Amino acid sequence: MTPENAANARRLARDGVTLWRRIAETLRREILAGGLSAGDRLPTEGELAARFGVNRHTVRRALEELSLAGLIRIEQGRGSFVAEDVLEYLVGPRTRFSEWIRRHNREPSGRVLDLRELEADRRVAAGLGLRTGAKVVLFEHLGLADGRPISLASHYFPAARLRGILEALRAEQAVTRALDRVGVADYLRQSTRVTARMPTASEAALLEMLRSRPLLSCENVNVDREGTIIEFGLARYPTPRVQIVFEP
Amino acid sequence: MTPENAANARRLARDGVTLWRRIAETLRREILAGGLSAGDRLPTEGELAARFGVNRHTVRRALEELSLAGLIRIEQGRGSFVAEDVLEYLVGPRTRFSEWIRRHNREPSGRVLDLRELEADRRVAAGLGLRTGAKVVLFEHLGLADGRPISLASHYFPAARLRGILEALRAEQAVTRALDRVGVADYLRQSTRVTARMPTASEAALLEMLRSRPLLSCENVNVDREGTIIEFGLARYPTPRVQIVFEP
DNA sequence: ATGCATTTGTTCGTATGTATG
DNA sequence: GCATACATACGAACAAATGCA
Numbered sequence: 365m366t367p368e369n370a371a372n373a374r375r376l377a378r379d380g381v382t383l384w385r386r387i388a389e390t391l392r393r394e395i396l397a398g399g400l401s402a403g404d405r406l407p408t409e410g411e412l413a414a415r416f417g418v419n420r421h422t423v424r425r426a427l428e429e430l431s432l433a434g435l436i437r438i439e440q441g442r443g444s445f446v447a448e449d450v451l452e453y454l455v456g457p458r459t460r461f462s463e464w465i466r467r468h469n470r471e472p473s474g475r476v477l478d479l480r481e482l483e484a485d486r487r488v489a490a491g492l493g494l495r496t497g498a499k500v501v502l503f504e505h506l507g508l509a510d511g512r513p514i515s516l517a518s519h520y521f522p523a524a525r526l527r528g529i530l531e532a533l534r535a536e537q538a539v540t541r542a543l544d545r546v547g548v549a550d551y552l553r554q555s556t557r558v559t560a561r562m563p564t565a566s567e568a569a570l571l572e573m574l575r576s577r578p579l580l581s582c583e584n585v586n587v588d589r590e591g592t593i594i595e596f597g598l599a600r601y602p603t604p605r606v607q608i609v610f611e612p
Numbered sequence: 613m614t615p616e617n618a619a620n621a622r623r624l625a626r627d628g629v630t631l632w633r634r635i636a637e638t639l640r641r642e643i644l645a646g647g648l649s650a651g652d653r654l655p656t657e658g659e660l661a662a663r664f665g666v667n668r669h670t671v672r673r674a675l676e677e678l679s680l681a682g683l684i685r686i687e688q689g690r691g692s693f694v695a696e697d698v699l700e701y702l703v704g705p706r707t708r709f710s711e712w713i714r715r716h717n718r719e720p721s722g723r724v725l726d727l728r729e730l731e732a733d734r735r736v737a738a739g740l741g742l743r744t745g746a747k748v749v750l751f752e753h754l755g756l757a758d759g760r761p762i763s764l765a766s767h768y769f770p771a772a773r774l775r776g777i778l779e780a781l782r783a784e785q786a787v788t789r790a791l792d793r794v795g796v797a798d799y800l801r802q803s804t805r806v807t808a809r810m811p812t813a814s815e816a817a818l819l820e821m822l823r824s825r826p827l828l829s830c831e832n833v834n835v836d837r838e839g840t841i842i843e844f845g846l847a848r849y850p851t852p853r854v855q856i857v858f859e860p
Numbered sequence: 861a862t863g864c865a866t867t868t869g870t871t872c873g874t875a876t877g878t879a880t881g
Numbered sequence: 882g883c884a885t886a887c888a889t890a891c892g893a894a895c896a897a898a899t900g901c902a
Contacts, residue, residue, distance in 0.1 A: 452805070455858055495897095495898085496898080496899090497898095554859065555857065555858065555859045556857070556858040556859075557700070557855055557856070557857045557858075558806055558828070558855065558856040558857075558858075559828065559851050559852060559854075559855045559856070560808030560826040560827070560828050560851045561825075561826060561851060561852065562824070562825075562826065576810070577809075577810075578808040578809060578810065578826030578851075579808070580806070580807065580808050603807050603808045603809060603826075604807060604809065606807075607805055607806065607807040608805070608806040608807070609803060609804070609805045609806075610703055610803065610804040610805075610806075610858050611802065611803045611804075630888085630889065630890090631889075631890070632889080632890085656866080656867060656868085657867075657868070658866095658867080666890075666891085667890060667891045667892070668868095668891090668892095669889095669890070669891070669892090670889085670890060670891080672868085672869090673889085673890090686868075686869095687867095687868080687898085687899085688867075688868045688869060688897065688898050688899080689866080689867055689868060689869095689897070689898030689899035689900080690866095690867070690868080690898080690899060690900085691866095691867065691868075691899095692868085
């Protein structure tokens with residue numbers, strides 16, 4: 365056993381965290397702190413091994429961890445790069461916000477911007493299959509991944525069909541759990557309509573994006589298992605941070 | 613029977629074209645000539661009935677025809693409006709350009725902008741599942757509906773897998789027919805990835821769109837019936853003329 | 861909040877022209 | 882010529898949605 369090996373083993377014994385994990389955490393903090401920005405190349409595995417005083421295998425294990433978390437991208441023969449900050453929004457029949465974020469190994473969170481009952485305008489009524497003026501509940505929500513805003517969504521629910529949805533949303537602060545509370549245990553994405561436009565000033569501010577970048581605008585209709593429309597959603601995503609992916 | 617009734621009946625007898633169809637054709641020509649532009653309101657049914665000297669039912673039959681053709685939009689209590697120039701691009705497993713356009717009762721056409729063999733860069737190689745530098749054939753095409761540009765697409769084909777694709781594209785000037793010629797009778801959309809960005813000057817010029825409007829950028833992968841990748845496409849669509857719709 | 865005018869949507873009934881056998 | 886079926890066209894009345902004062 366070499367002297368370094370022995371020293372590293374003692375370190376592991378001391379705080380119960382493996383070396384590769386501590387190296388991964390160190391690199392993660394450095395990347396998130398912004399010392400390296402999107403697309404930047406990390407030092408080579410050899411350089412990192414020398415810096416941390418460990419074997420190259422240990423560094424590789426740490427980098428693999430970061431790669432799985434989506435924080436870096438490893439390219440054979442070229443090096444490791446800080447991942448572009450893109451989230452792929454995979455559209456399927458069962459699309460849920462927090463599952464989407466967690467699949468990218470990020471921490472979902474959110475902020476409720478508005479919650480109230482109002483009368484449907486033409487567009488919302490058409491989406492929900494109601495007449496204009498019908499009572500609907502609006503739930504406006506800013507979605508975050510690791511604290512960065514990535515979606516700004518207005519969810520409309522038919523108040524008559526979903527009794528108690530307002531109170532459920534107030535209590536749960538989340539769509540899926542609130543729907544469950546009013547008896548919709550499951551729901552499916554019926555259609556998704558995508559277009560793009562420039563953000564308003566407040567949209568750009570909320571989504572922390574440049575006003576010169578377009579946003580993806582997405583109209584969704586969700587139905588319960590019987591096929592009744594239970595939600596009309598109008599979501600906005602910042603480009604190029606978010607891409608929408610369909611795999612039929 | 614009123615005098616008008618008798619006169620209209622005689623007109624129908626004379627040239628064998630029903631009244632409502634002649635009225636629909638007249639209105640269609642007036643709209644397409646540009647006398648009315650997108651979003652403009654047509655005269656009321658009553659006014660049109662007076663103008664053509666027919667019953668309101670007859671006008672309604674003509675308007676229904678135009679509405680089905682997607683030329684106008686009828687709204688109860690408000691009137692009839694010249695349809696906004698939006699094309700819904702319905703994404704499914706079998707998405708073909710000319711079928712898409714024809715489903716909207718428009719006339720598809722196109723212009724080949726570029727056709728040549730080159731070496732795949734990283735992005736194209738990743739899409740096609742090849743190594744960078746592999747020979748690929750690029751087919752760049754501007755798609756038109758009723759003479760208006762609505763898509764700007766770069767299609768990349770693996771030269772080694774599809775022998776003769778360059779010549780087939782040169783002869784056919786269309787993707788589906790060229791693929792058929794090299795033995796790919798059918799192909800399926802495997803994935804679709806959407807984002808948005810601002811157009812370059814030349815993209816805006818080709819698509820006849822304002823540079824202040826974003827374009828939808830779409831990466832597609834098409835496979836043959838065995839699942840082998842046979843095309844990687846990079847299409848750009850002008851907003852708000854085009855929307856992308858997914859219905860799983 | 862209410863009533864009113866405007867406009868489209870729907871449903872009766874009636875008469876005529878076309879096509880078929 | 883006649884019977885039948887169907888689409889076209891007209892007339893009248895009422896329902897429903899919209900916009901406005």
